[in-house]
Amino acid sequence: MSARRTGTRERLFAAAMELIGQRGTDAVTVDEIAAAAGVAKGTVYYNFGSKNELVAQLLEYGMALLMDALRPGHVQAGGDLGGTGGDLGGTGGDLGGTGGDLGEVRGMVERALGFIEAYPAFVRLWMGEQWRADGAWQPVLSGMRARVVAEIRAALERLAARRRPREGQDLDMVALAVFGAAFVVGTDRAADGARPLGPSIEAVVGVVAGAFEPPEQVRAAPRKSESQS
Numbered sequence: 381m382s383a384r385r386t387g388t389r390e391r392l393f394a395a396a397m398e399l400i401g402q403r404g405t406d407a408v409t410v411d412e413i414a415a416a417a418g419v420a421k422g423t424v425y426y427n428f429g430s431k432n433e434l435v436a437q438l439l440e441y442g443m444a445l446l447m448d449a450l451r452p453g454h455v456q457a458g459g460d461l462g463g464t465g466g467d468l469g470g471t472g473g474d475l476g477g478t479g480g481d482l483g484e485v486r487g488m489v490e491r492a493l494g495f496i497e498a499y500p501a502f503v504r505l506w507m508g509e510q511w512r513a514d515g516a517w518q519p520v521l522s523g524m525r526a527r528v529v530a531e532i533r534a535a536l537e538r539l540a541a542r543r544r545p546r547e548g549q550d551l552d553m554v555a556l557a558v559f560g561a562a563f564v565v566g567t568d569r570a571a572d573g574a575r576p577l578g579p580s581i582e583a584v585v586g587v588v589a590g591a592f593e594p595p596e597q598v599r600a601a602p603r604k605s606e607s608q609s
Contacts (some may be wrong), residue, residue: 389427391417393438401501404508405435405516436520442502443524449495450488450531481542481595482585484535489562489584493577496566503567529555536588543592554591561587 395416399408410431414421428434496503509515510525533555545551561584569575 385427388417388419388423392419392424392427392434393441396434396438397442397501397505400435401504401508405431432516435517439506439517439520439524442499442506443527445499446495447527447531449491450528452484452487481539482589485539485558485588486581486585488532488535489558490577490581492562493566493569493580493584496563497570500567500570503563503570507563507567525559529559532558539588539592543595545592546590549591554588557587558584
């Protein structure tokens with residue numbers, strides 16, 4: 381694909397995301413997307429075939445950015461999905477993912493909140509369409525959510541190798557709770573830019589901390605072989 385066509389598609393992505401994120405997919409027309417992107421209506425059809433295909437590819441594009449943002453060391457350089465850009469690579473110290481047993485989870489939460497702040501239009505689209513019972517994008521959005529929750533669960537499994545989950549805790553449910561908490565806290569914080577990042581991160585990490593035994597209890601607990609001897 382030529383650089384010119386790539387640039388056109390990115391402008392269409394940005395325009396569609398901003399409009400659809402504000403008003404929903406049904407309320408936005410191809411004419412409006414084309415006008416906001418500064419291109420002819422036919423350019424939308426040339427690049428995507430239909431508005432539905434544009435939205436489908438837009439969701440996949442945003443999902444790829446989110447999954448990349450969740451990985452350690454990620455730096456977000458721009459805001460092609462109606463965002464502000466910014467550094468999502470961590471603030472260093474405990475918030476950057478080095479803070480003891482919960483460091484990996486803490487770093488992932490920080491990057492997730494940073495993504496929500498950088499791409500508010502994408503998050504509005506996702507959340508707005510996710511809970512519509514008759515939404516046309518349910519299969520796509522459910523798949524997106526499953527991928528993010530699986531990424532969170534993998535981090536919880538690595539934590540479980542160092543800290544024992546509390547009795548009765550299900551890592552699938554904990555991962556889903558972290559997903560929900562991060563998006564609620566993140567969207568609320570994005571709407572109130574004065575709210576500091578640190579307490580928001582710790583509020584979400586607290587969901588994980590409450591699902592696992594404290595480190596000192598793990599160290600103090602006798603092994604089965606020792607308790608049975």
